[in-house]
Amino acid sequence: MPIRTEPMTVNVGPQHPSTHGVFRLRITFDGEEILEVEPILGYLHRGSEKLAEERNYVQVVTLTDRLDYTSSMINNQAYCLAVEKLLGVEPPLRAKFLRTLVAELQRIASHLVAVGFFIQELGAFGTPLMYAFRSRERILDLFEMLCGARITVSYMRPGGVFADAPPDFWPALTQFMHDFAIEFNEFEQLLLENEILLVRTRGVSPLPPEMAINCSVSGPVLRASGVNWDWRKMDPYDAYDKVEFDVPVGSHWDNYDRFWVRMQEVRQSMRIIDQCVAQIEPGPVRLVDLPLVIRPEAGAEAYGRVEASKGELGFYLVSDGGIAPYRCKIRSPSLINLTVTEHLLVGWKLADMIVSLGSVDINMGEVDR
Amino acid sequence: MNCQLAADNILFENALYRVIYDAVGSFLPCWLAYVAAGLAIMLILVNAVLLGAALVTWFERRLLGRFHNRIGPNRWGPFGLLQPIADLAKLMTKEDLIPAGADKITFSLVPLVMMAPLLLMTAVIPFSKNTALANLNVGVLFILAIGSLTTVAIFMAGWSSNNRYALFGAARAVAVLISYEVPVVISLLGVVMVAGSMSLANIVQAQAIPFLLVQPLALLIFLTGMSAELNRTPFDVAEAESEIIAGYHIEYSGIKFALIFAAETGAMLVVAATIATLFLSGWVGPFAEYIGWFWFLLKTLLVLFVFVWIRATYPRLRVDQIMALSWKFLLPLSLINLAATTLEVFFLRDSAGTLATIDLWIMAGINIPLALGCIFLFGNLVPENAKVLSVRPTTVVVPAVATVEVR
């Protein structure tokens, strides 16, 4: 007689340490194997889109900081690009380079957080996370030099950035890039070929490219699925058409590839930063003829998108001629990447579930907005 | 009246016990002195173990901090040495929660059931020359048998907590223990065979050269197996922080949690002491007559350092992979080790059945290459699909269009 078993339903989250914030999964287990997954969102819903309708165009920049709080610079950039598209203006060249530079710094910081927590969820007791944060702290120090804040930067404004970098920023950046190259080598040595990591992640939760595209997955997750698609290449914004970089693409579509793509993207970001530093020239950093209170013409609309660290971040702005956006829809990569949760998790074990979720790298600030 | 301890008494060789016994025996009846001295030495031992566990938590946290490039706890006392006391004070003032629906009696018994085997295990470990509480002639067996009892407590905790995460943790702990007990026992057989005795004191004395060299495979298996049984990284599935939060002790709070925590770190201390005794020649060292305890402590600390070092470096394996490691890797290795040791002992021993130092060197010369060869043969157990790193393109190519044809 076979042993009679019955499935067990477990709530993972919203206070679970590995769900990247207040994300909840209602999972039905058969032993340790996952039978059903239902993601439940909304615990961090702050109504950013509604709030944006009540604020003028520059004030909304402060809201974008709080979407994906590990990559606020890129959020600023996406929003400012959308507003610039709405107005039909272009920022000065130096501002473009500064934006590209800080966006890449932020991408490094964000990927370090993603990779650090990914390994943390694999069970390493904090060491890779601490090493990642050690480097990230330096990046945040650089942001503090630029704009006086570390996380909620509000650095960019429609029509440029709010101020030029202080003179001590450039030597600090050079020093950081030098140190980070060493630290990142160390980080790669610790992780990239680690057998335990390979055994745990290789072949686990593969996401086939057809599935990824159909689910509108974007960013490193899409590239790890073998699709060569990067908005920085495909629709170069700011100064990305003036720098050279490669797009890492995964070959096995699994958790390890998602981790690997992020590690490689950090390397490419370092390349971009070096090129930005070499190419940047003195000049204005903000459009002077743009008033503080912006009034685009009525009926104008724009969809500004960037390749954020999590994926395609888009702002769809509609203007009614007032000082505030009539509608500000945020296309957040984290939320839409979650579409594949069920596909990634069902059939795998509890331990893989946490890791797969970590490999998608969601950020609840952006999922719930 | 002057009491004499019989020479065949199990406690006869314990110098500390005899000092206490003689002192108490001068004014108490002999049977009472026997009990009183026993109680006194138990008190010393229990406190030593608990204090040791407290210091191990400090040592581990401090060392992990340094591995992480942090400072670690350093606020209380010199170098933060009083941190465990502060933690204990905090935990004792916390509410002692018993979840609704929990099996109250089992739930409350768990800390005791966890603590007891740990204290029992310390009884047979020789801290210095003639300082084991009891020099049992089946010491190794005793340690293995008692050591596995902790799992009963873990399962009790998981079952009685009425929490699904705890249940996960308990089931995993039992599965891991059952798998790892086998190679661990077989690996120790080699040590016992070389030493010719199961008594820990005799094993220490038999180590003319540390068994680290004579039995490298056994050390590897024992270290791995004990990591698994202690729920240490990379085998800490039973209390995997990132998966099942704290596993079996998720529902424990206050003093119960403190006891469970102390039992866990205490177990680590005891296992480290066992490894120091079995493989690093225990208290033997220069001036061992006087500072044997120092060598013993040093070696224990060394083993603890290795445990912490591994914890600081590695991610965790999955349950099924841990099982596979045990059955596919450690078990064959332990059997090979057993066979090799048997043959070596059979051919090298003299007529009295003992091994000379030169014989041990010969065995070391055979066993170290054997261990490396075995790891080379069996160590490539990483599944085939994981070995793709070499075929990965080192430089990334960017084709002009999407590489994948989309259906």
Place this chain on the structure above:
Amino acid sequence: MMQVKALSGDQLAERLEQALPDSVVDKISDEVWVEPARIAEVARFLKEDEDLDFQFLNSVSAVDFIEYFALVYHLTSLRKQHTAIVKAKVYGRDELVVPSVYQVWRGADFQEREIWDLMGIRFAGHPNMKRIMLWEGFEGHPLRKDYL
């Protein structure tokens, strides 16, 4: 350096009119307005047509223009490397139902749920049409302009 180009509304409308007559309502510079009741049909055509090949749905948005709601679909073809904007006007305030494009692009899953949650447009054919950000039982749809 690749450059994604936006398809003009004329091109799109022409293709759509050929395949699905009367589905196009209006066309402006780079967007095409279609009949809301046929949005699923249009979506399937846009995805499966060889020349259009819109495999990737960037975003689904809804805008409340008081007299009507505009549904905005931003699409991208990864192979042909062009983008398009498809819109639909949904008139009315209550009991709005539009066919879901979930069966065409699964990426619409959470976004359609979000539109139902915050804008109050129901999508017929979506397998899990529940509130997503707010809790079940919440009254009203907060992103509407008349919600206060």
Place this chain on the structure above:
Amino acid sequence: MYGLAMAKGLMVTLKNLTKKPTTVQYPEERVKQHPRFRGEEFVWYEERCTGCASCAKYCPLGIIKIVTSPSETAPKQGDKYRLEVFDIEIQRCMFCGLCVEACPYDCLFMGSGFEQGKYSRKDMVLHVEDLRQADKHPSTFFRPQLEASGYDPRGGRPLNWREVGRESWRWHQQEKSGLRLEHSPVDTAGSQQESN
């Protein structure tokens, strides 16, 4: 394979064991703070303030409250308005610095501190008196003239209102008293200005 990469990992952690800690003992030592740091303790120079309430209008959260009344001394001594209330509800402030960016007269500055914990929410409101009496260590955020002078709020002395402006004091005085305006500045009827 064969655990070689794992051994490499062990070596990396061992190497890091010997490195100096990157963290600091916070209350005793502090990390260096850049002069641009956007901190609490807003610095406000009453002498420069015209009560225009640009900051209040520009604050995304609307936490600045300004009440002015016509000043009796206007325009001779240079005060068109007298400020009665200038409250910043600092507990809701997110330190975006937009108020500083909006201030046309260089009278509001971000502060440089961050240790303003209070036990009650009521204490978290910066009243006009607090702002008047506070030590003035303005952050150089959005104030290029301060940055050019190399001022460091953490180490530096407090600055007074004459040292922080961009334009000449003469210009400022005229601006403040409304003298730059073409028409007579005496008309103050109904100029009670209130925001938020």
